[in-house]
Amino acid sequence: MKSIRKAVIPAAGFGTRFLPATKAQPKELLPIGDTPAMQYIVKEALDSGIEEILIITGRSKRAIEDHFDSSVELEELLQKQGKNKQLAMVKDLADIKIHFIRQKSPRGLGDAVLCAKAFIGDEPFAVLLGDDIVYNPEKPCLQQLMDCYEQHPGIILGAQFVPNEKVSSYGIVSGEPLADNLYRVHGLVEKPSVDKAPSNLAVLGRYILTPDIFDILENTKPGVGNEVQLTDALAASKTDTYALAYEGVRYDTGDKLGYLKATVEYAL
Numbered sequence: 001m002k003s004i005r006k007a008v009i010p011a012a013g014f015g016t017r018f019l020p021a022t023k024a025q026p027k028e029l030l031p032i033g034d035t036p037a038m039q040y041i042v043k044e045a046l047d048s049g050i051e052e053i054l055i056i057t058g059r060s061k062r063a064i065e066d067h068f069d070s071s072v073e074l075e076e077l078l079q080k081q082g083k084n085k086q087l088a089m090v091k092d093l094a095d096i097k098i099h100f101i102r103q104k105s106p107r108g109l110g111d112a113v114l115c116a117k118a119f120i121g122d123e124p125f126a127v128l129l130g131d132d133i134v135y136n137p138e139k140p141c142l143q144q145l146m147d148c149y150e151q152h153p154g155i156i157l158g159a160q161f162v163p164n165e166k167v168s169s170y171g172i173v174s175g176e177p178l179a180d181n182l183y184r185v186h187g188l189v190e191k192p193s194v195d196k197a198p199s200n201l202a203v204l205g206r207y208i209l210t211p212d213i214f215d216i217l218e219n220t221k222p223g224v225g226n227e228v229q230l231t232d233a234l235a236a237s238k239t240d241t242y243a244l245a246y247e248g249v250r251y252d253t254g255d256k257l258g259y260l261k262a263t264v265e266y267a268l
């Protein structure tokens with residue numbers, strides 16, 4: 001069995017829910033405390049044992065590349081001023097092995113993941129969505145999915161139960177319980193109305209995928225919102241699929257209230 005070494009972080013979305021803040025600035029760099037949201041996601045991947053990361057960007061997202069690049073002038077200045085702690089901080093960021101590719105037009109999450117095809121090749125991989133920050137000081141969320149994959153090699157979806165009024169915001173699982181917090185997935189629906197939702201178990205921002213998903217994505221027609229949906233490709237996959245109700249407090253930082261909550265609770 002191949003282990004999970006690579007992670008993909010889609011970050012090409014416009015962030016319309018945060019306009020005007022996100023007109024010229026990527027939503028992924030909005031700070032939670034003193035740290036951009038994207039940095040928490042990258043840290044979670046590294047803490048889980050991921051070796052290489054691909055961030056899918058788009059137009060007006062260049063600042064994400066700059067954030068993880070070295071900044072010679074800044075490093076020289078910090079050195080001159082003897083600000084060693086800050087110097088180490090910015091150098092550490094530049095040392096992370098991150099690759100970037102641009103999604104040419106915003107055609108949806110499925111299309112963004114498809115941009116990772118050449119980078120991934122023929123191995124299972126992780127996907128972390130930049131809007132979903134999961135706080136778990138004991139075991140990173142992605143690590144929980146990776147451990148699950150060791151027992152159940154296949155597609156693993158990171159999920160949690162959400163209240164009725166939220167099901168229409170997420171990909172919803174239809175499945176049966178297999179073990180504590182683990183479900184075998186029989187079907188998936190993207191953003192169903194509450195009366196059509198098969199359950200309250202929502203896919204929330206973390207995935208372990210197998211490389212056969214790329215062929216499916218290539219043939220997936222636009223779905224909800226006229227976008228190529230990752231959920232639709234997953235629903236069409238023949239690979240064994242599991243949903244793990246992961247442990248941790250999850251913040252939807254793509255949403256104003258979720259972002260505020262994350263900011264306050266991380267500060268505390």
Ligand code: G1P
Pocket residue numbers: 109129132169170171172190191202203204205206229230231
């Ligand atoms: C995406 C996915 C959806 C998932 C959600 C939260 O939707 O399409 O299935 O439940 O992320 O992780 P978005 O929030 O980008 O509209």
